[in-house]
Amino acid sequence: MSTDIENLFKDKVIGHPAGLFVLFFTEMWERFSFYGMRILLVLFLTAPFASDNPGWDWPREHALSLIGTYASLLYLTPIIGGWIADKITGYRMAVVIGCVIMTLGHAAMALETTFSFYLGLALLVIGTGFFKPNITSVISEMYKGKESKKDGAYTIFYMGVNAGAFFGMMLCGYLAENFGWSWGFGLAGIFMFLGMLQFWLAGSLFGSIGAKPSKVYEVELPQNINEESPEEQEVATDIKLNPFTLFDKILIALSTIGGLLYLFNDPLEKIKDINLLPFEVAGLSGTNFIVLLALVLFLLLLVTRIARYLPVVRDRIIAVSIFGLFTVFFFAFFEQSLGSMTLFARDYTNRELIGSSATIFKIVDALLTTVPLIIITWVLFLLFKKTYTRIGLSNIILALAFVGIWGLVMYRLYDKFINPTLEIDATWFGILNSFFIISLAPLFSKWWESKYNPSAAMKYGLGLILLGLGFAILSYGASDIPSGAKTASVSIIFLILAYLFHTMGELCLSPVGLSYLSKLVPPRMIGFMFGVWYLAIAVGQKAAGTMGGMIDKISEQYSLGTFFLIFTLIPIGVGLLSIVLNPVLKKLMHGVR
Template sequence: MDKKHEMIGHPLGLFILFFTEMWERFSYYGMRVLFVLYLTAELVQGGLGWSRESATMLYGWYTGLVYITPILGGLIADRYLGYKKAIIIGAGLMTLGHIVLAVDAVPAFYAGCVLLILGNGFFKPNISSMVGQLYPEGSPLKDSAYTIFYMGINVGAFLGILLCGYIGETVGWHYGFGLAGVFMFFGLLQFWFAKKFFGVIGEKPTQLTADQQAEVKNEPLTKVDRDRLIVIAVFSFFTIFFWLAFEQAGSSMNLYARDYTDRTLEPGLAADTFKIINTIITLIPLAVLTWLWINMFRKIRNEYALTVASMGVSVVAIWGLAIWMLSRQYSADALEIPASWFQTLNSLFIVLLAPLFSALWVKLSGTKLSPSGPVKFSWGLILVAVGFGALVIGSMSIPAGALTARVSIVWLCFAYLFHTMGELCVSPVGLSYISKLSPKKFVGMMFGIWFGASALANYLGGFMASFMDRISEQSSLSSFFMIFVIATGVAGLLLLLLNRTLRKKMHGIE
């Protein structure tokens, strides 16, 4: 690999995709964090005044559809468009969707959601597919690459939740929705200007060389291919249990943060401590982002000036917004932590822990201590169960049927920490295994199926969250969260039992 076109041992293309995916995730999570809060806010607060049950059901439908359209988007890219064109179409549709969401009208909200759902279908599976194609078959760097890529996802998610959430809750809901679209547009520009950097990677099949076309032609599946597809199916099934629990972050956990958590900080030590902590956790991902951009600038500023220029503008813009937000918080004596802020913890922990997990997978690779894919998945499920266990304990003091309470923020912090560690064992590892186990001609479609499983999980998660009030009234809020402890814990233990069988069907893929 040309040293000029690599960074920290990986192809520079990984970091171009990192920036593109980062701003897409900024837009997605910036909108997602506001979704239920906007729907359930009172009319006088600019919201729609929906019930929590109706809002979480719609949330489930929205996030479910966001993850089911990648099945079709991956198939279209595999057969007709190629990954590059699909990514550009998807980014364009999502930019338009956020522009529509910025309009303060109910029909615009629905129209914007439809555009985001369609755009995500073209974007999401195909950028993940391009990451895998940057590496040769059997490369031990793939797990590490997808973990770094996942870190990019979460830098964007952190900043989107932090800034769109803050602006949406304190300035206006539709300003938050609009801000998400601004940075989605930056992501589109950066990828558009850099598309030639990838050469034939991501091109449609008719533009590939004869040898490359031969690799993706319609040949019968071998027994090894079929066995590996079975493993993908099993992983996809178990990931449903993971995501239906994990995605409570945008629904029941979001409501828990707003209505049941003591978010008021009095002037003095408590408020000052939060200000300092919030400043530090805001500056960490911004520092990572700035360091990456500086290195990209040094390496490709002459060949891809427009790419690094658009990246630079987006970095400066995000710094400006962050400084504005922090200055407003420092000027206030007493503080009420925005309910949306707690979702930044997941992304922050990803940014902090992803390099450690990436280094761990590389160090253990090829040794007897290296955990197999099924074992990593089982760890992820069990860790999510532990996180919900913290919410079970924290909710024990809340009376049955209570609509508000003042529980310590510690329980949410613990939950997000364990959920994040579980996520690092499932999501980036899952992306890597889909890339390694899929027959080449089906890579995009397999990523689509992977996200299809997430679609079902998101819908089920929203459906289950809609029972939050009913279960709380009949039993307790602790009983509601206990459902997720049991579901993910049992699934994790069952997957451990299947480890040996699944490893055999992987036929040497580690």
């Protein structure tokens, strides 16, 4: 293994092994396909039959119920996919398997039949389970013994995430909205397939790295989790004496079954009028009873396990659990970008520009599109120079993919420039999050490295408050829309500012979650708490779909401004609570920063 790592570091691109950039481009194409398809879902499902680009004409509540379940499952299957890679396939093969399954999923969705659509979603959920946890594990193995370079490696890697999301939403959205939904779904599948090919053909570059199952599932986390002080050794002894009991395993099984029943029954009941839980308990519907029961059983599991640990471990896990609860709230509101905010862009935003406004937008849009693509193409050229003799065919596939991207970008820009007026695609607003992350991440990184670096609770508080302020801007912009209105012409500036504030909120939270989990949770509990963390995000995703689905009910009874006002007050309230709890959480963390 160490020999393979040294060989990787012989061929460097921008100070990092060439293999990192193979992973960079693999992640970029996977995120291209993932976000490119994701931004289309709510628009396709709710588009009227009688339109130039007909969709399925679903009620918004039905569409967001399905999307919430889909998004939630995307954060549950990686727990299983990571285990399979550890025990059976190895990380690299798991990535290839995930890419192939997701390619088939996109192809199925492009057919636009009812069966193929649901099959496509299922395949994407399964494929993500294989892909998501394991590509980062390859990086973890690559940098063993070179931990000082890991932060830089992950900064580069996550630039690939945002570059893929940026171009995926822009190009898949453009094709879907202007030529038909199948074009958008199909384009996502094409680049997923090309990403898989270039990764598979570059396998020789990695040697044995990621090729064989590891004994321990390695999630990329800060390295201090394995440095045990005398206090931590005492903690480790306590954990060895506290294994999972039969009662614990029963609680895990029952809460999992209950949660999955709710996830599947909610959209089935709303969309197909099929109820898997046709009963009532104490006035509660079967669906509500099961989800509450699953929640109670899970909390019982958490409380009974925490109670069995030494005080230091117990306090730190309580702190992690509180941060997990705040994470649920954050994602429940942040992921409105997938639902209600995309609907707001399509139906309530004035996207038609004329004259100088159209010209300015076209120039800004052209710069936003071409400048990042030029930089990434330059990185491709550097990779090509270093590795052509070793993985020439992989580089050729990658080059073909970039020729395709450049062709689509140039065609899109030409199409926009030849028209004197301009209608901004509703999917265009989705790229703002990626653009703002790329632009603002260096500033926030400097802030976290300075002496003014806030505590974890303060970061959560700031993130939630910024998220709420973004919705406050939308609430103000929608304040003149009358109750029950299905269309309006609100200025695009409100959505742009909302995405800016939401991204700043995300940047406050993004470095906190898994980083603090790794510091606060003893090594032998990392796997369990990692699963809990993904569960928190999954719950937030489902809650986002459920709450976003209330847009019609609330806007008809009150107004759209009131709908976004609710999304303003709750995050700000929870954010202030996080700030108030700062002294308590610091005490529970026992000196961990």
